[in-house]
Amino acid sequence: MDYQEYLESIKTLNLWARHYYVLDDPIATDEEYDKLYHQIKDFESSSNFPALAYSQTQRVGYKILESFSKASHIQRMWSLDDVFTFQELTDWIQRVSRGENLTFSVDPKFDGVSLNLLYENGLLIKAITRGNGEIGEEVTQNAKTIKSIPLSIPYKQKIEIRGECVIAKEDFEKINEERFQKGENLFANPRNAAAGSLRQLDYKITAKRKLQFIPWGVGYCEIEEESFFALMQKVRSFGFIASPFSTLCEDIKAIEKSYQLLIKERDSYPIALDGMVVRIDAIALQEQLGFTIKSPRFACAYKFPAIEKKTRILGVELQVGRTGVVTPVAILEPVEIEGARVSRATLHNFDEIKRKDIWINDYVLLIRSGDVIPKIIKSLPNLRDGTQKQCEIPTNCPICGSELLIEEKLIKCQNLSCKARVKNSIIHFVSKKSLNIDGLGEKIVELLFERGKIACLEDIFCLSAKDFEGLEGFKEKKIHNLLNAIEKSKGVELWRLINALGIEHIGEGASKKLANTFGLDFYTKDLQDFLLLDGFGEEMANSLLEFCRVNKERLLKLFEILNPSYENAIKEDSKLSGKVFVITGTLSQRREHYQELLESLGAKVSSSVSKKTDFLLCGEDAGSKLTKAQEFGVRILSEKEFEELLKD
Structure with a gap:
């Protein structure tokens, strides 16, 4: 086989492979495929020419990895x-x-x-x-x-x-x-x-x-x-x-x-x-x-409609989250749904229990909603045998005993010192998408909390080797690694710290937007500043505003301890600082690229055109936003004009 024959053979084998594996329409026998495959492989091993990257032989032959490396997508992969x-x-x-x-x-x-x-x-x-x-x-x-x-x-x-x-x-x-x-x-x-x-x-x-x-x-x-x-x-x-x-x-x-x-x-x-x-x-x-x-x-x-299974409610457990909300959770007779063993399911709130007429010891229909979250869809009252008991609405917190706030669907423990609230806040604070402190998992936080070694977020950074003495499973190396991981969390990315705070309605994406737009000054901003952020509604903005007002001193203390880092904080001296942009049409790069760039220069990016809009960055196939901008007399920039504006 010469090099030209080698090229033709690769072309033929790739065609055979496509018909077999992609089109499900074989045009060669297994014997013919294997014979040509080995001819190509023999040529590649005996000639001075490097094997072509698209040869079928290059599908295998790599060494076993020790671990996977991380890589970035050019454009984000969104969930639906x-x-x-x-x-x-x-x-x-x-x-x-x-x-x-x-x-x-x-x-x-x-x-x-x-x-x-x-x-x-x-x-x-x-x-x-x-x-x-x-x-x-x-x-x-x-x-x-x-x-x-x-x-x-x-x-x-x-x-x-x-x-x-x-x-x-x-x-x-x-x-x-x-x-x-x-x-x-x-x-x-x-x-x-x-x-x-x-x-x-x-x-x-x-x-x-x-x-x-x-x-x-x-x-x-x-x-x-x-x-x-x-x-x-x-x-x-x-x-x-x-x-x-x-x-x-x-x-x-x-x-x-x-x-x-x-x-x-x-x-x-x-x-x-x-x-x-x-x-x-x-x-x-x-x-x-x-x-x-x-x-x-x-x-x-x-x-698709989820697959239903019948099971029995053995009891109801009350969970207190980090925000104090009390959630009833059904303890179920274990049942298997599509390979997953389900023994617990949220009941959401007591209004939901009443609406679905759910009693302890009832038979119920259970689904895995979206094939993920176990969900009780209805009770089966016809199967009651007299052993059932109503689910009583609690009046006191099951953890601290303090009187609960009961407002329509919401039942909440108002005690900021409630152990469940504090403990769950700490667990969230150190979790993977928050400070991501390696080795400080839920069980260890619970152990340290119950032993009185930590009582608030700030206590994590005061831990020493002495605090672990006598605790089962903690040897010198493990203690050293954990204290090192805590120390390494200093300088954490600001978005992680914001996410770690557990502000209601503010998740990972919103935390990144706040950090990239405002930097450490995010807590000083007002309602209108937050509402201008793409994806922020009034509920999110008000929740954030109230949190920053109540927890200002604590935020400053955490800033001092952690010295968080951020990349795209506002540049107050920028000529674009405070200017309102809207982006529309098809541009040469993803929209987030322009938004992050503008926000780093102090500009505000809005999703809709109004009389307050200063500039419309306009790509190809622009629609109603362009028409509206023309009506309001907004300055319209092509991508080239936008680049010139940045240079100026």
């Missing part, structure tokens, strides 16, 4: 808001359509693990798990063993292709059968099997698991298309598995028809489905609607 009923879908469509007639792109929602593929110059460069949406684990060498992921595509520009890694039900059963024979723990469901298979440090295990990759979207992408459906058709033509049941729907009736078809196919379809993804098809309108802090406004997941 869920709707569970036709009425919820109707409400969502009314919100996003604003009375206009829209076309929707609908796709089946596969029950697997999300993966982001980065291609440059037509070659697969990286494969990254979703992670927290911004940073995930790089699993490139494992992804290359998945035969339905092309090593090369005909599109040469940089592109992020997103999809779901899944395992067929039949292959899942075989994996569990093999694990049973070996005495290994069984996977609960195909989704868990897919996630566990993708994150193997030994690529050979991943290669055996018959993972499939089905694309459902893009991140960074320079392909110019008006329709999301057309864009995905083009992406799938690059050599990916076509998504079955994908279609365009002109109205809600067509969406519901497609949804009911999927429900009928759910059990017989070879890959696990858990719903349908509904998106506004017009990409320009997607850009205009943008995102909330957590999810896109232009798409939702229309989930």
Whole structure:
């Protein structure tokens, strides 16, 4: 075989592989495939030419990893808001359509693990798990063993292709059968099997698991298309598995028809489905609607009805959270739902208990709402046998005994010194998405709290080796590592500290926005400053304002202890400081890039045009915001003019 024959052989083998693994339409026998594969492999090992990156031989051959490294997505991977009923879908469509007639792109929602593929110059460069949406684990060498992921595509520009890694039900059963024979723990469901298979440090295990990759979207992408459906058709033509049941729907009736078809196919379809993804098809309108802090406004997941199981309520336990809210939790006769053993379920509040007529010792119907959260949907009064007891509304805190505040649905312990409130605040403060203090987990916090070693957040930073003397399981090395981890938390990113404070309605995304916009001065801002932040509503802003007012001294103390770091705090001397911008249309970079840049210069970015708007940064295919800006006489900037403004 010479080099030209080698190139032709790779082309032929890749074609055979695509027909077998992607199109499910073999055009060569296994014997022919294996013979050509080994001819290519022999040439690569004996010639002076390096093996081409898109050769099928490059799917395997890497060393076993010691751990996965972290990698960033170019554009964030968002999660979707869920709707569970036709009425919820109707409400969502009314919100996003604003009375206009829209076309929707609908796709089946596969029950697997999300993966982001980065291609440059037509070659697969990286494969990254979703992670927290911004940073995930790089699993490139494992992804290359998945035969339905092309090593090369005909599109040469940089592109992020997103999809779901899944395992067929039949292959899942075989994996569990093999694990049973070996005495290994069984996977609960195909989704868990897919996630566990993708994150193997030994690529050979991943290669055996018959993972499939089905694309459902893009991140960074320079392909110019008006329709999301057309864009995905083009992406799938690059050599990916076509998504079955994908279609365009002109109205809600067509969406519901497609949804009911999927429900009928759910059990017989070879890959696990858990719903349908509904998106506004017009990409320009997607850009205009943008995102909330957590999810896109232009798409939702229309989930399948959850599987119901019958069980009995053995008792009700009262939990006191860090904000003092008392939540009743049902203790259940254990029951298995889709591989998960469920023995507890939230009852939310006593109004909910009354509305659903739930008594202790009742039989109830239980679902895992969204296949994740256990939820009691109704009681079964016809099965009562006289042993049932009503759930009494508590008048005193089950932890500290103080009188509870009872306001309609809300039952709350007002005692700021209540042990449950303080302890749960500390647990949240050191948790993974807060200060992330390695080794200081929930059990250790509980132990230190019960032994009186810590009584408030600030006490964590006063711990010494003496405080651990006599505590079971704490040897010199463990104590040293824990104290080191506490010390290393000093200089923590400011957003983590804000998130750690547990301010009601302020989560990870809002914390990052506050830190990047205002820096350490966030606690000095007023209601209007907060309301100008994209994604902030009045409830969030008022909650934040009240927290900062009440806890100002404590915040300053924590700033002094931790000296938190931040990157994009406001520059008060900037000429753009205080100016209000609105961003619209399709720009060369993601919208968040411009927003973070403007906020770092002290500008405020709003989601809507008003008389107070100073500038409209306008990309291609701008819509109603451009018209409104022209009406108000707002200065309109092209991307080039915006860059000139920044230089000035």
